[in-house]
Amino acid sequence: xxxxxxxxxxxxxxxxxxxxxxxxxxxxxxxxxxxxxxxxxxxxxxxxxxxxxxxxxxxxxxxxxxxxxxxxxxxxxxxxxxxxxxxxxxxxxxxxxxxxxxxxxxxxxxxxxxxxxxxxxxxxxxxxxxxxxxxxxxxxxxxxxxxxxxxxxxxxxxxxxxxxxxxxxxxxxxxxxxxxxxxxxxxxxxxxxxxxxxxxxxxxxxxxxxxxxxxxxxxxxxxxxxxxxxxxxxxxxxxxxxxxxxxxxxxxxxxxxxxxxxxxxxxxxxxxxxxxxxxxxxxxxxxxxxxxxxxxxxxxxxxxxxxxxxxxxxxxxxxxxxxxxxxxxxxxxxxxxxxxxxxxxxxxxxxxxxxxxxxxxxxxxxxxxxxxxxxxxxxxxxxxxxxxxxx
Amino acid sequence: xxxxxxxxxxxxxxxxxxxxxxxxxxxxxxxxxxxxxxxxxxxxxxxxxxxxxxxxxxxxxxxxxxxxxxxxxxxxxxxxxxxxxxxxxxxxxxxxxxxxxxxxxxxxxxxxxxxxxxxxxxxxxxxxxxxxxxxxxxxxxxxxxxxxxxxxxxxxxxxxxxxxxxxxxxxxxxxxxxxxxxxxxxxxxxxxxxxxxxxxxxxxxxxxxxxxxxxxxxxxxxxxxxxxxxxxxxxxxxxxxxxxxxxxxxxxxxxxxxxxxxxxxxxxxxxxxxxxxxxxxxxxxxxxxxxxxxxxxxxxxxxxxxxxxxxxxxxxxxxxxxxxxxxxxxxxxxxxxxxxxxxxxxxxxxxxxxxxxxxxxxxxxxxxxxxxxxxxxxxxxxxxxxxxxxx
Numbered sequence: 001x002x003x004x005x006x007x008x009x010x011x012x013x014x015x016x017x018x019x020x021x022x023x024x025x026x027x028x029x030x031x032x033x034x035x036x037x038x039x040x041x042x043x044x045x046x047x048x049x050x051x052x053x054x055x056x057x058x059x060x061x062x063x064x065x066x067x068x069x070x071x072x073x074x075x076x077x078x079x080x081x082x083x084x085x086x087x088x089x090x091x092x093x094x095x096x097x098x099x100x101x102x103x104x105x106x107x108x109x110x111x112x113x114x115x116x117x118x119x120x121x122x123x124x125x126x127x128x129x130x131x132x133x134x135x136x137x138x139x140x141x142x143x144x145x146x147x148x149x150x151x152x153x154x155x156x157x158x159x160x161x162x163x164x165x166x167x168x169x170x171x172x173x174x175x176x177x178x179x180x181x182x183x184x185x186x187x188x189x190x191x192x193x194x195x196x197x198x199x200x201x202x203x204x205x206x207x208x209x210x211x212x213x214x215x216x217x218x219x220x221x222x223x224x225x226x227x228x229x230x231x232x233x234x235x236x237x238x239x240x241x242x243x244x245x246x247x248x249x250x251x252x253x254x255x256x257x258x259x260x261x262x263x264x265x266x267x268x269x270x271x272x273x274x275x276x277x278x279x280x281x282x283x284x285x286x287x288x289x290x291x292x293x294x295x296x297x298x299x300x301x302x303x304x305x306x307x308x309x310x311x312x313x314x315x316x317x318x319x320x321x322x323x324x325x326x327x328x329x330x331x332x333x334x335x336x337x338x339x340x341x342x343x344x345x346x347x348x349x350x351x352x353x354x355x356x357x358x359x360x361x362x363x364x365x366x367x368x369x370x371x372x373x374x375x376x377x378x379x380x381x382x383x384x385x386x387x388x389x390x391x
Numbered sequence: 392x393x394x395x396x397x398x399x400x401x402x403x404x405x406x407x408x409x410x411x412x413x414x415x416x417x418x419x420x421x422x423x424x425x426x427x428x429x430x431x432x433x434x435x436x437x438x439x440x441x442x443x444x445x446x447x448x449x450x451x452x453x454x455x456x457x458x459x460x461x462x463x464x465x466x467x468x469x470x471x472x473x474x475x476x477x478x479x480x481x482x483x484x485x486x487x488x489x490x491x492x493x494x495x496x497x498x499x500x501x502x503x504x505x506x507x508x509x510x511x512x513x514x515x516x517x518x519x520x521x522x523x524x525x526x527x528x529x530x531x532x533x534x535x536x537x538x539x540x541x542x543x544x545x546x547x548x549x550x551x552x553x554x555x556x557x558x559x560x561x562x563x564x565x566x567x568x569x570x571x572x573x574x575x576x577x578x579x580x581x582x583x584x585x586x587x588x589x590x591x592x593x594x595x596x597x598x599x600x601x602x603x604x605x606x607x608x609x610x611x612x613x614x615x616x617x618x619x620x621x622x623x624x625x626x627x628x629x630x631x632x633x634x635x636x637x638x639x640x641x642x643x644x645x646x647x648x649x650x651x652x653x654x655x656x657x658x659x660x661x662x663x664x665x666x667x668x669x670x671x672x673x674x675x676x677x678x679x680x681x682x683x684x685x686x687x688x689x690x691x692x693x694x695x696x697x698x699x700x701x702x703x704x705x706x707x708x709x710x711x712x713x714x715x716x717x718x719x720x721x722x723x724x725x726x727x728x729x730x731x732x733x734x735x736x737x738x739x740x741x742x743x744x745x746x747x748x749x750x751x752x753x754x755x756x757x758x759x760x761x762x763x764x765x766x767x768x769x770x771x772x773x774x775x776x777x778x779x780x781x782x
Contacts, residue, residue: 025646129646188630188655189622195656196618198649203611205596220594227587228619231580236717239579245686255416255520255684258589258676262683264579265586285649292653293646295636326627 005063005070007037008092012108013145021138024299027128030117035060035101035108036142039070040092049148050090051139052099053156053163056229056287057279059107062099068362070097089366098146100139102163103130104286109138112282113214124282125210132159132294136166143174150174153369154312157181157358158325159287162294168312169296175312179368181358182319184329185295193232193324194288197225201281210282222281223272230271235321235354239264307340314344315368319357396454396461398428399483403499404536412529415690418519421508426451426492426499427533430461431483440539441481442530443490444547444554447620447678448670450498453490459753461488480757489537491530493554494521495677500529503673504605515673516601523550523685527557534565541565544760545703548572548749549716550678553685559703560687566703570759572749573710575720576686584623584715585679588616592672601673613672614663621662626712626745630655698731705735706759710748 013034015021020028037060042049052062052069063070071091090097101109104127112127119126143151154175156164161183168178186194204221206212247254248266261269297303316334318327327348334346347368351357358365404425406412411419428451433440443453443460454461462482481488492500495518503518510517534542545566547555552574559569577585595612597603638645639657652660688694707725709718718739725737738759742748749756 125649129648131646185636187627188634188636188653189627191634191636191653192618192622192630192655192659195652195659196615196622199611199615199618200591200594203591203594203615220590224587224590224594227583227590231583231587236578236580236714239583243579243582245576245579245582254680255522257520258516258680261586262579262582264583268583268586289645289649323627 005039005067007039007061007063008041010035010037010060012036013142015141021134023128024131024133025129025293029103029110029128031110032103032138032141033108033110033114034103034138034142036146037061037099038146039063039090039097039099040095042096042146042148046148047150047152048094048096049143049146049151050095050097051143051151051154051167052097053139053154053160053167054099054102055156055158055160056284056291057275058101058160059105060099060101060109062097066359068359069365089362089369095152098143098148100142102135102159102287102290103138104135104283104290106280106283111280112210112286113280122214124212125285127282127286129293130286130290131298132162132166132290133170133299135290136163136170139163139167140171140174150176153177153179155179155181155369156183157317158183158355159291159294162291165296165314166294168310168314169300169306170309172309172311177315178310178312179315179317181317181365182322182325182330182355183316184325184333186292186324187326187329190232190324191292193228194292197228198285198288200224200228201285207281210285212281217276217281219273219276222276222279222284223269225284226272226275227268230268232324233354233356235323235352237321237352238354241352243267303336304340307337307342310337310340310342312342314342316344316346317358317365317368318346318348319353319355319361320348320350321352321357322355324355396430396458398430398452398454399432401426401428401451403427404533406532412525414519415522415524416520416684420494420501420519423494423529423532424499424501424505425494425529425533427537428452428490429537430454430481430488430490431486433487433537433539437539438541438543439485439487440534440537440542441486441488442534442542442545442558443488444530444545444551444558445490445493446547446549446551447675447682448666449492449551450496451490451492451500453488457750459750460756480753480760486543489534489539491533493526493550493678493681494529495526495674495681497671497674502671503601503677504671513605515603516676518673518677520684521677521681522689523553523557523681524561524690526681527554527561530554530558531562531565541567544568544570546570546572546760547574548708549574549746550682550685553682556687556705557685559701559705560691560697561700563700563702568706569701569703570706570708572708572756573713573716573721573746574707575716575724577683577715578717578720581623581715582683584619585683588619589676589679591615591619592676595672598672601676603672608667608672610664610667613667613670613675614660616675617663617666618659621659623715624745624747626714626743628712628743629745632743634658694727695731698728698733701728701731701733703733705733707735707737708749708756708759709737709739710744710746710752711739711741712743712748713746715746 020030116123161180201221204218207218243264246263248261252260300306318330353360411421507514552571592612595609598609634655637654639652643651691697709721744751
C-alpha cells in the first residue's frame with residue numbers, strides 16, 4: 001500500500017478552444033490545458049475549498065510533494081495512532097484541497113512539452129512566456145469548472161506564494177485568506193541567480209536552442225542549474241552542519257584531482273541527477289522567468305493600487321535564513337500591505353533550513369493556517385520567532 | 392603617462408632544475424617559475440619588506456589590482472596635492488612591497504599555460520594540483536633570492552589571506568605581522584559554489600577536457616563561473632542598491648523573451664565577458680581547488696598544533712556582508728588562534744560590498760595595517776565596526 005495520499009479525483013480542464021487565451025507578455029495559447037487534483041469533497045455550499053499553489057518544480061498532486069499539509073496522510077494517521085498527531089493543517093473531513101499544475105510546467109498543464117497545434121510537435125522553446133498572473137487566471141478557470149466561487153484559503157510557498165498573492169489582488173472577492181510563505185518580488189540577487197541557472201542550461205551542447213529531442217535533454221546544464229538553485233534554497237549554516245568540509249562520502253579525496261569532491265559537492269550533484277530525470281529544461285526556463293517577472297503592480301496603476309484591491313486577510317511568512325527571498329523583503333511587503341490598508345500578519349520562522357524551510361517547519365505552518373490571527377502567539381508556542389509588524 | 396604605478400623591478404625566478412619541487416598533493420614540478428614584482432627598494436638591513444599575496448585572479452603587479460595600498464600611486468599623489476591624502480597604507484619611501492604571482496596562475500608563474508617539459512606543449516589539464524602551502528613555499532624561494540629573511544608584513548585578502556596565514560604557520564621566524572582579510576578555511580557553502588563554478592567550465596563544449604587550444608578556451612563556461620563567483624563576491628544589498636529590478640540598461644524588456652535580461656544579469660554577463668579575455672579556464676580550476684583545500688592543520692598534528700607555531704602578530708579582518716567567507720567564520724578562527732596563544736586582533740568592516748569589500752574599504756584597511764594593535768579604536772574612527780574577541 002502506498003504511503004502517499006491519493007487525490008479524490010484528478011482531471012485536465014481544457015479551454016480556450018474558440019478564442020485564444022491571451023498572455024500578459026503578449027503571446028497566446030489556444031487551447032489551454034490545466035491538470036488539477038482534488039483531495040476531499042466540496043461541501044454543498046462550496047465554501048470549504050483550499051487552493052494549494054505549487055512552487056517551481058511541483059505538480060498538481062500536492063500530497064506527493066507537501067504531504068505534511070494533510071492531516072489524513074497514511075504517515076500522519078500512523079503518528080496520530082502513536083499519540084503524536086503533529087501539526088494539523090488541512091483535514092479532508094472538513095477541507096477540500098485543490099491544486100493545479102501551473103502553466104509552463106511539465107506535469108500535465110500546457111507547457112513546452114505539450115503539442116503545439118500549429119506544428120503538431122512539442123512547443124519546446126516556442127512555448128510563450130507566461131506570468132504568475134496568467135498562471136492564476138488559468139487556475140480561476142479550473143475553479144469556475146468546479147463551481148468554487150470563493151476560496152477559504154489560498155496558500156503557497158516561493159512561486160506558490162507569488163500565486164497566492166496574485167490571487168488576492170486579481171480576484172479580491174474570491175479569497176478569504178491568502179497565505180504566502182517565502183515569497184515577494186525577487187530581489188536583484190534572486191534575478192541574478194535565476195539568470196545564471198538559465199545560462200547553465202543554455203550552455204549545455206545538448207540544449208540545441210531548446211530543440212532537443214525527448215529523452216535527450218541538456219542534463220548537464222539542467223543539473224547545474226538545480227545545483228545553483230539548491231545553494232539558494234538551503235543555507236550556509238545547514239550545509240556546514242550537514243557536510244562541513246568532509247570529503248564526498250563515496251570515498252573521494254579532494255586533494256587527489258580537480259574532479260575529487262567534497263561531500264557538499266556530491267550532494268549537489270546527486271540533487272541535479274535526480275532532478276533531470278523528472279523535469280524538463282524548457283519548462284525550467286519558462287517558469288524561472290515567470291518567477292523573475294512577478295510584480296503585483298503590473299496591469300494596475302501601481303503596486304499600491306494593486307494592493308488596495310485586496311479584501312483577503314493576508315498572512316505572510318518569512319524564513320530567517322532564506323537567501324532567495326530574504327525575510328527583510330517579506331517584511332517590506334508587509335509594510336506596503338499595511339499602508340494599503342490590508343489586514344495582514346507576519347510570522348518569521350527561525351530556522352537554519354533556508355528557503356526550503358517551508359518544507360521543514362510544518363508545525364509552525366499549521367499554526368499560521370489554523371490561527372493566522374493568533375499567529376504570533378502560536379508561532380512562539382511552536383518555538384519559532386513571530387513578529388507582527390506595525391502593531 | 393600611465394596612472395598605474397610601475398614596479399621598481401620585476402622578474403622571473405626559475406628553480407628546481409636539478410630536483411623536482413614536490414607538491415603537497417603528490418605531484419611535482421621541475422622546474423618551477425615564479426613571476427615577481429618589487430615596488431620600492433629593500434633597505435640595508437632588509438627589514439622593510441612587505442609581501443602582498445594576491446587573490447584568485449590577481450597578478451604579481453599588485454599596484455595594478457590594489458592601487459589603493461600604495462601611498463605613492465599617481466592618483467594618490469594627486470589626492471595628496473589636493474589636501475586629501477586618503478588612507479596611507481604602504482609608503483615606498485619606507486616600505487619595499489613585493490608580490491609574486493601564485494603557482495597555477497596564468498600571469499607568469501608556472502601554471503596550466505606553461506610549457507610542460509615532458510611534452511614541450513602547455514600543461515593544460517595535466518598541470519598538477521597545487522595547494523596554498525605549495526604557493527607559499529614557492530614565494531619563500533623568491534624571498535630567499537631577494538635576501539629577505541623576514542617580512543615586516545604579509546598581507547592578503549581571500550586566497551591572498553589564506554597565503555598570509557599559511558606564511559605565519561609555515562615560516563614562523565620570517566613573519567612579524569600577518570594580515571588576512573576575508574579569509575578562513577572555506578565553509579561548505581564556499582566549497583559548493585566553487586564546485587558549481589568548475590562544473591560550469593567543464594560543461595562548456597569548448598572545454599574539451601581541458602585540452603582546448605590557445606585562443607579557443609571555454610568562454611561560456613568560464614564566464615558563467617565568473618558570474619556565480621560575482622554573486623558570492625558582492626552582496627544582495629549591494630545588488631539591490633545598484634540594480635534593483637531594473638531591466639538591462641541596453642534596453643531589454645524582461646517580459647519579451649527568456650533571453651531579455653534584468654540589469655543585474657547584464658552586469659554579470661559583462662563581468663564574465665571581461666574575465667574570459669584575461670584568465671585561463673584551466674588556471675581557474677587549479678586555483679579554485681587550491682582555495683578549497685586550504686586547511687592550516689594539514690601536514691601538522693592538528694590545526695591547533697599548526698596555530699601554536701605562529702610567532703607573528705595576526706590581524707584578521709571580517710567583512711559584515713561577506714557571503715563567501717562569513718565574518719562568523721573569521722571570528723571562529725580568531726578564537727582558535729587565541730586558544731593557541733597567538734597574539735591577534737580582529738576588525739570587522741560594516742559594508743554592503745560583500746567579499747569584495749576589501750577593495751572598497753581602504754581607509755579601514757589602512758587603519759589595520761598602520762595600527763593593528765589599535766585597530767579597534769582606529770576602525771571606529773573610520774566608521775567601521777571593530778570587535779576584539781575575547782578581550
